Amino acid sequence: MARHRPELVVNCAAFHNVPQCEERPEEAFRVNCTAVRDLALICAEAGARLFTFSTDYVFGGERRTPWGEDDLPRPLQIYGISRLAGEHAALAAAPGHAVIIRTCGLYGQSGTRAKGGNFVDGRxxxxxxxxxxxxxxxxxxxxxxxxxxxxxVFALAAAPALAPGIYHLVNEGQCSWYELTLAIAEILGLPARVLPVDRQGRSGTMRRPLYSVLANHKARRLGITLAPWRDALERYLRRRYA
Ligand SMILES: NC(=O)c1ccc[n+]([C@@H]2O[C@H](COP(=O)([O-])OP(=O)(O)OC[C@H]3O[C@@H](n4cnc5c(N)ncnc54)[C@H](OP(=O)(O)O)[C@@H]3O)[C@@H](O)[C@H]2O)c1
Structure with missing residues (x-):
C-alpha cells in the first residue's frame, strides 16, 4: 500500500467452501471478517477505496422475490454469517471508503482453484x-x-461520487441449478441426462438458501445494468467451446 499508493483496492479473497466453513468457523471468520476489517482499516488510513466481494448467501428464508440491498439478511450457515460479519466490519472500519459487492453463482474464464474450476465447465x-x-x-x-x-465493477468504480455501502451485481433473471444445467446442455447441443433433485437446500445439518436471487437496485440507479443470465451464458459458452 505504501509503495503503490492505490486509489482503489479490490478484494476477491474469501474462504468460500460452504461445507468447510461449517467445520472451520474460526478460519471462516478470520478470512471473511477479520481480514476484511483489517483491509478496510488499512484502506481508510491510506485514503484508498476498498471494493470487497460478498455473497447472496447472506440471505435465507421463505421469500421468492429478488433481494434488494436494503433487505434484511438472514444467513443460514457459518459461511453466510461470516460474510455478513465481514460486510459490517468493513463498513464500520471504513465508513467513507468501503463498497461491498454482493454477487452470486459465478463462472468465468479462470475457474475457482479451490473448487477445481467453475460450475458451467464442470457440467x-x-x-x-x-x-x-x-x-x-x-x-x-x-x-x-x-x-x-x-x-x-469497473463501471461502479467510475461512477461519479459513488457512495460507500452495499451494491448487488448479478446477471438479470433467475433459475435453479437444474435449469442452468439444462440451459448449458441446450446451448451446446449436448445430449445430457439431467435429473432434478430436491433436498430442500440441506446437506447434513448445513442449509443453503432456497432463493437467493439479488436485485441490482442501486447499480441500476447509477445506470449500470447487466445482461439476462441466459444471454451471458450463451456468450460464454460460444466463446469457450466454439
Ligand atoms: N464463485 C461464486 O459463485 C461466488 C458467488 C458469490 C460470491 N462470490 C465471491 O466472489 C469473490 C471471488 O470468488 P471466486 O469464486 O472468484 O473465488 P476464487 O477464484 O476461489 O478466488 C478467491 C481467491 O481468494 C484467495 N484466498 C483464499 N483464502 C485466502 C487467504 N486465507 N489468504 C489469501 N488469499 C486467499 C484464493 O487464493 P488461492 O487461489 O491461492 O487459494 C483465490 O485467489 C469471493 O468473495 C466470493 O465469496 C463468489
Missing part, C-alpha cells in the same frame, strides 16, 4: 463424459458471468 465436462447429472432444482439463483461482473 459441460459431465455431459461430454455421458454422466447422469443430478442437480438441485429447489435452489434458485442468478448465475453471473465474471466477464459481465468485472465490467460492472
Amino acid at each position: 459441460v465436462a459431465d455431459a461430454r463424459a455421458g454422466k447422469t447429472i443430478e442437480m438441485a432444482c429447489e435452489q434458485v439463483v442468478a448465475p453471473t458471468s465474471t466477464d459481465d461482473l468485472s465490467r460492472a
